[in-house]
Structure formats: structure tokens, C-alpha cells
Amino acid sequence: MGSSSWLSFSLCLLLLCRMSQAQFGSSQESPFQSSRRSVSTRNECRIERLNALEPTRTVRSEAGMTDYFDEDNEQFRCAGVSAIRRVIEPRGLLLPSMSNAPRLVYIVQGRGIVGLVMPGCPETFQSFQRSERYEREEGGRHRRPRDEHQKVYQFEEGDVLAVPNGFAYWCYNNGENPVVAITVLDTSNDANQLDRSHRQFLLAGRQEEGRQRYRREESMKENILRGFSTESLAAAFGVNMELARKLQCRDDTRGEIVRVENGLQVLRPSRREEEEREESRSINGMEETYCSMKIKQNIEDPRRADVFNPRGGRITTLNSEKLPILRFIQMSAQRVVLYRNAMVSPHWNINAHSIMYCTGGRGRVEVADDKGESVFDGELHQGQLLIVPQNYAVLEWAESEGFQLVSIKTSDRAMVSSIVGKMSALRGMPEEVLMNSYRISRDEARRVKLTRGDEVAIFTPRRESRAEA
Template identity: 45%
Template sequence: MAKLSLLSLSLCLLVLFQGSLAQLSRSRSRSRSEEYSRRQNECQFDNLQALEPDTRIQAEAGLIESWNPDHEQFQCAGVAVVRRTIEPNGLHLPSYTNAPQLIYIVRGRGILGTVFPGCAETFEESQRGAQGRRSRPEDRHQKLRHFREGDIVAIPAGVAYWTYNNGDQQLVSVTLLDTSNVENQLDQNPRRFYLAGNPEDEFDPEQQQHQQYQEQQGRDRSRRQRSSGNKHNIFRGLNTRFIEEAFNVDSETARRIQGQNDNRNNIIKVKGRLDLVSPLIRSSQERQREGEREETWEEEREREQQERERDWRRSPRGDYNNGLKETFCAMRLKENIGDPSRADIFTPQAGRISTVNSFNLPILRHLRLSAERGVLYNNGIYTPHWNMNAHSVLYVLRGQARIQVVDHFGQAFFDGEVRQGQVLTVPQHHAVVKQAISEGFEWVSFKTNDNAWVSPLAGRTSVIRALPEAVLMNAFQISRDQAQKLKYNREETFLLSSSRSSQRRAAA
């Protein structure tokens, strides 16, 4: 009888448990459906614009410029964009964000420090006096990464990091935050949490210098509550006594941690030089003492290639989650796509393209992001194409180009010129074509998929090339000879030289 009662109770609990799981599954499914519907509505707008930064923050040792994340183009893609300029010996204070980030280094060199919870402090020093005793406690911290122009740097959501310009020129970078990423469980507002200083909000609408979106901002403020002006680091909101207890420090130190009486904001000037534990810094000092040369670009590329091969051997096969935590602390966070020798696509008359995705930078599989770095020579054309599984956010590095974007009605969604420093969003599936003007065109595109696919309309690997001649003849009402020319006149893949330029050169 007791066994029968226990069995009945177990069956009841099992039914209740399954019912709860079903309810949870339905709730999650409904949530995903609502999110999908909301995201679709965000992409319903009439045209695109090449946008300039809206917000400008002058810091002690640099400049921060951001694009209004409430603009419909960024709402459609679910992203935010920031450009930072750090002066030599400038330090962007430690912070973390609610969304994964891709950072492209436009100009300069620097040092990146990241803090992954649970990872060991593998960089350490030992200072000892004349009698072998330490003159001060040894410093230990997590791995430092040196970056240079052309590098893409990946930062997961919630990972604290800082950036230091140890070069002799300005360090310029452009950053994409994927606020619609599954790792962000807040809302689509970009949020940066600072661990030090009294920073200003990079996306504060009150600081916008351009007023073309005033009506939209009025609507956005009803759903987005931000404080204007300076904000504080996360320690400022804690009781001073808690900080004293947590760190076992005196009240003066606790107040300094909170940033009291500190007028510096996001990027500060370092007094002297930043004293860091780094094998490259140590190696440079040793070479100087021994009169040897510094590491050449070729040696640096070879070293980075060895890191990629090591990362590939360590990267998990099959289910990414099975091996991620075991390799996370040692995974590469950067890949150079600015070096011409690493181009994935190259046409001598038209230009080159380099890509970074989850295959050559495995951490991007976790971030679900990728990037493309392109160069078009004078009058070079990036063949008409569409992005099959991603939005694309294009930032102009140098030069000018004419770009056309076409929607599903066959109408020009955007038809105009873009220039250095502007941002243009190309929604998923919209056809796009680029042609460089006069001095050429260089860009970087951030894509909202770790393995973004491009489907070309013209060229050797295009959709048109793959269609039967009979289909082309009937679809376009053309002759067989015209269909053959349509299919086979272009032997390039993605980058095309201008036929008009070729005709002019032949005539000359």
C-alpha cells in the first residue's frame, strides 16, 4: 500500500514537472516570437542614410564619438557604433558592456588588458632587494595583448577590459556593440559599466550636437531613461563602509575608488608611463641592451600564424559549448585583416577583401559576429550581392564610393556617395553594390553572424552564372547569345574592374 501511494505521488510529481516544463517552453517560445516580431517591425523604414556621429565627448586624453543608437537603421540591425581616439600615453578606463563587441583598429598601436572571471593571473613579476628580499609585492595580472592597425578585437559581453596607447601617434578605433545578441538579457540600449573614474555616457541624447532626430528622440525618451551629464563608476553607488570591508582598505582609499573629487572622465592621461608586466616590453628592453633590432613585421606575422595554428588545435570540434570553457582563458581575441598579404579575395585591377569569422577566430562563434575589410581601387566594383544571413554595418575608413542598396520592391533603398567616417547599415537580403570614386575606397563591415554568407549577382560564382541559359532567356526575354554573354562575360568572382575604364585604356 505504501509503495502504491509512493508510486502515485511520483507519477503526480512527474506530470506536474512535465507540465511546468511545457509551460516554460511555451513561455520561451512566445518570448522568442514576440522578439522576432518586434525585430521585424524595427526594419520597416523607407530609406537609408550615410550617418555621421551624433555625440561627442572630449576626454582628458582622447575623444569619444558615437552614433545615435535610437536611429531606425541601428534599431533594425540591433547594434550601436562608437569611435574612439586615444592620445599617446592615454588610458581608456576599465569597463564592461551589456553586449558583445567587435573593435577595428583604424590607426595606431596599443595594449589591451582583459579580465576573464576564473582565469589565472599568468603575467607576474618578482622584485627582490640586494639580500634577495622583495622590495615590494610582486604584481600579477591576466594576459596582455598588443594590437596594431588592421586588427579586429573581440570582447564578450560582461568582460572587463582597458586600452592603453603606448605608441607615438593617436590610437583610433571603431567599435560595434551587438545589443540584440542573446548574451544581452537587458534591453537593446547600449550600456557601459565603468570600474573607475567619473565617465560621461557615450550614448547620452542630451550630448548630441546634431538635432535632425529631435522628434524621434522625444519618442525614445519615453522608453529610454538615461541620466544626462556625468555619471559615476559602479563603486560610487556602494556604501563606503562596504568598500572598506571588501578590500580591507582605509576610508581615503575607498573614496578614491569611488571617484570622489575626480574630474577625469572616460579616457585619462597616465602620469609617466604605464608600468606593465609584458614579455614584449621585456624583450624590447633586452634587445636595446644587447643592440639587437626590434621584431619585424614578418616575424610578427609568423608569430601570429603560430598562435592561430595553436588556437585551431585547441578549438573544440562539434558542439562549441563542450570545449569553450576549457580554452577560453587562452583563446585569441584578435585577428589582423588590414595586412594586404592576408587577403582572401584579390583582383589586381579592382582591389582586395579580407574576412574574419569563426573559422579563423573561433571566439566569434560565441559572439556570433564577423567582419569584412575591403579595398577598392579607382573605379573598382564590389559585385552586386546580398547578405544571406546577417545585417551589415559599414564604416568608411578612407576615400569615397557610390553605393546602391535595393529593397524587396526593387526600389533604391539608398543611392548616394559615402565618405570617410560615415556609417551605413545594409539590412539582410537587400541587394547592394559599391564602386570606388577617384582615389579609391576602403571600408570595414561588421556583420551580425559569425559565418556571414554573401550571394553575388554577377561574376563567376554568381546566381546568374548558375542559372540555365533557357531560364535566363525566358526570364529576361533575351536571345541565347545574350544569355551566354550575361553568364560568361565576367570571370572575376566578387571584385570587378570597370568595363568603361578597360575600354578607355584599350582606346588609348
């Protein structure tokens, strides 16, 4: 009895596990594990019109700027997400902070390092010897004592970083060019128990508020240490009042991205060493603990593509099967690169909203709602964002210069249903159902089902239709 029920449970897990049949490669998944909540009032989301969105407010810092999309916009509100674009100049340090919502960050451009402090994890990065640079600057007067801190990760263009809510996080541009990153925060995630506002808690510095909330304009956001009395802070840290006052950053006007004059010296493995470490871990067959969990993955490299059509483009999906931390964040990402005039098959997102951000080129996007009405039919170009609600039908069509997108989705196993092409909704139905549904002949039904042949998800336009139009 005991063993049989265990067996049946195992099998049910197994079954869950097997639900990884993919449409785009091995990426699509069951809609069922999402545990995101809908909002309370019926009809709250009367989306009669979608818009290509751009940031509505920019806050400049000493070494970069932060562009906020308006989270009170109905499209953001209905999807339950927030979005931020940051530009970090070379030698710019994004000060440590944490948020009430988990996030995915896509690196549009540049390279740098990121630190994520995971509570309870050991300080595994230790420096035992002098750094050359330090020696030069400080004149080699005193041997540098070792520093210990948690793991630091390198990132580069095309990486997706996964940051759980409540984890302290900082970031530094150690490259030659600005880092440009688009961040989507899932404020309606179960992990956020308060309300659906994005709340960023600074651990250092202070910054102009990114949003007019229920306060007068231009209010400053202080770091959380400023919210304690200096006396208590000094007692807690065991330092004097002067140093405690410094930690409160009272007169700091640098904003959330500050310039590190001589460059930040932190211990970090090279990209190559990092990859080797990751590989050895995956050879071992498991992540050792959550402390050594992988938090990033590149989705730009064409060799990682799940769908590749040499004349049409490619699609690369990053879900929790590939990056397990996404299981906890309940988000996933998809990179779409379309060549000249290529098209993504009309489809709908089964179990997630899709937050599409255009990283380059231009494309025509069409979106249809549950009443069969067009709620978007327009162009999306670099820097614009479009939120496609769950189940809404969408079609993307590159202009002559091509079209590059990154889509952040609100499920760790976002699942798509194509309408046409291989493994699509229409191909799954009997001919006679199509004949009677659309009042078409058997031959027409066959053309509807089969014209796209083995093309999956990405289509190259056919002469027939183009000519005729």
C-alpha cells in the first residue's frame, strides 16, 4: 500500500515532468503549473486598444540613467508587471537594492558584473593575494588583507539574468560601452504579498523617485538605513555615529548609478572560467545547492536556438527546464530574430502574458482579442514595448531591415499555440472540421492545413499571397 501509493505519486511527478512536449524545440510546457492570480473584479481589464509603449519618465544618475515605463498604464496594470530600462556607463555601479517582485533582466548591450546576495549562503569569493592594481595605487605600503564576499557573475549582451524578490543586487559596468538592460518585474507574482506596486528598496545611496505615486513630485527616495535612527544603526553595526551617518547617505546626490573613479576591483572569474565551472557542475548532473544556482543564460547565441530557419530567422526560448531558478521566479524569456520579411506564425500564449521589447529593426505586429477585433495593428521599432495579454492572438512580421525582439513571459514554462504550420491548432483538427467550420472545400482545407509544410513557428512569405495582394 505504502509503496504503491509512493509509486503512483512518482508516476504523477514523472508525468508532470514529461509534459515537456515542445512546440518551439523543447521549450513550451504545460500551462498548469503557473500559480499566478487573476484580479478580483470581473471585466477589470477592458483592453480595447494596445499601444507600443515607451518609457514615460527618466531619472538621471551620476553614471547612467533609469527609464521607467508607466506602471499605472492599464496594459501594465492588467498584466501585473512593471518595466524599467537602465543605461549604465562604463565604470558605473548600480547601487545595491532589492525589490518586492522577482525580475528578469535582458542585457541589450554591453558587459559587466553582477552581485546577488543570497541570504544564508557563504562568502565563497576570497582574495588571498594582492591585486596588481591595488599595489600600484596604494603604493604597496601595506599588504592587502583578504576580502570575502558572495559569488559575482559576469554578464554580456544577450544574457538573461534572473533575480528573485528580496535578494540584494548590485551591478557594475566593466566594459568599454554603456550597458543597456531591460528589466521586467512581475509584481503580481505570488512571491509579492503586499500589493501590485513595484517597490524598490535601496540599500545605499538615494535617488529621485521614478514614479509619481501618492506624494508630491520630485520626492527623494532614501535608502533603508536612513529609515533607522542613527543611534540604533551605530549600535547595530557596532560603529561610531559618524560612520553610521555615512551609511545613511544623507547628502548623496549621485543617484542609483554612481561612477567608480578608478574602476571597481573585485575578484571574479573570467567568462571562460565561469563557463567551465558551470559545465563541471552540469557534468556532475545537479546544482549543488541554491547557493550555487545558475542565475543567467545567454539567448542571443544562434547555436542555442530552438527554432532555426535559415531564410526566416530563429527563436530561442529560456524556461525553467533550461534555467531551474526560473521555476521559482515563474517567468521565462524568448528571443526572436526575424530576417527580412519573415513572419512568426499567428499564435496565442496559452498560460502567460508576453511582454515584447524590440531590440532592433522594425516589424508589423497584429493582435486580436476575444471578440475577433484588432486591438493592435502597427509597427514596433527599437526601444518600444508591447504587452500581449494571455490568449490574445498575435502575429509578427519583419520589415525589410529585419526585426529583433525579446519577450518576457509571466510563466516559467510559457506555452504557445500556433494557429498554422507544423504542430499547430489547425493541423491538429480533422479536415472535415475545417471544411464545415470555414465552409471551404476539401482541397481548401488541405491547403490551409498543409501549405506551410514542415515550417514551425517562423515562416518565409510565399510568392502567391504577395503577388496577389
